[in-house]
Amino acid sequence: MTSSESGPKECKVIQEEELTRGKWLYLSNHHWTDHTGKERIWEVVGRTTKGPQDQDCVAVVAIVSRSGHPDAMVLIKQFRPPLKSYTIEMPAGLVDNGETIETAALRELKEETGYSGSITGIGRNVSLDPGMSSATMKIVTVKVNGDDAVNKDVSRVCGVQGEHIEVILVPLNSIQKCLMDFAADGLIIDSRVEAFALGFALTSEKII
Numbered sequence: 001m002t003s004s005e006s007g008p009k010e011c012k013v014i015q016e017e018e019l020t021r022g023k024w025l026y027l028s029n030h031h032w033t034d035h036t037g038k039e040r041i042w043e044v045v046g047r048t049t050k051g052p053q054d055q056d057c058v059a060v061v062a063i064v065s066r067s068g069h070p071d072a073m074v075l076i077k078q079f080r081p082p083l084k085s086y087t088i089e090m091p092a093g094l095v096d097n098g099e100t101i102e103t104a105a106l107r108e109l110k111e112e113t114g115y116s117g118s119i120t121g122i123g124r125n126v127s128l129d130p131g132m133s134s135a136t137m138k139i140v141t142v143k144v145n146g147d148d149a150v151n152k153d154v155s156r157v158c159g160v161q162g163e164h165i166e167v168i169l170v171p172l173n174s175i176q177k178c179l180m181d182f183a184a185d186g187l188i189i190d191s192r193v194e195a196f197a198l199g200f201a202l203t204s205e206k207i208i
């Protein structure tokens with residue numbers, strides 16, 4: 001029986017060969033065998049910061065409810081050197097060594113937006129860029145009571161360790177229009193935000 005008659009083989013990585021390492025990232029060749037059993041090489045970027053926890057990072061879908069206002073999603077605008085551009089993203093960041101996903105989510109939300117909230121859901125383990133990077137993350141949903149004293153006077157500009165982050169509240173009922181305006185202004189929309197907005201529009205039966 002030939003290999004094609006026996007069906008596809010299970011693909012697997014057989015060796016990780018590190019090529020170079022920086023402070024935050026490393027580049028490796030992953031030697032792997034494909035569905036025919038042939039050995040191949042894939043170039044992979046990994047994060048040096050990954051500790052024993054399962055995920056490299058966390059992203060936060062934070063929805064603010066305030067009396068007299070429609071519910072809004074907390075988004076952030078910041079400059080991203082890899083893209084040479086400002087971006088619109090969800091609050092997100094690296095999970096610190098030994099930190100739980102829950103703690104990381106609430107910490108990043110506070111550091112990057114000033115908001116405090118409570119967790120309403122924790123997503124699955126997901127990939128950020130499966131063709132390029134080994135990094136994985138979870139999306140945590142958080143509800144924020146905008147009328148609560150702790151959230152009343154949050155600053156429009158946040159961030160720690162040199163970050164300069166502009167906080168933007170985008171009403172859910174006009175999220176597609178807002179993203180279109182940001183893109184028209186030359187901002188790059190994070191794919192997680194775009195996917196959230198598309199899903200929201202589809203479930204609301206409003207594509208734009």
Ligand SMILES: Nc1nc(=O)[nH]c2c1ncn2[C@H]1C[C@H](O)[C@@H](COP(=O)(O)OP(=O)(O)O)O1
Nearest residue numbers: 024025057091092093094095108160161162163
């Ligand atoms: N790839 C990176 N290169 C850097 O030069 N610096 C980096 C990289 N990735 C993260 N960082 C730095 C920038 C921040 O000071 C810290 C924490 O970032 P965090 O807020 O956790 O994550 P992001 O929001 O994704 O930047 O790490």
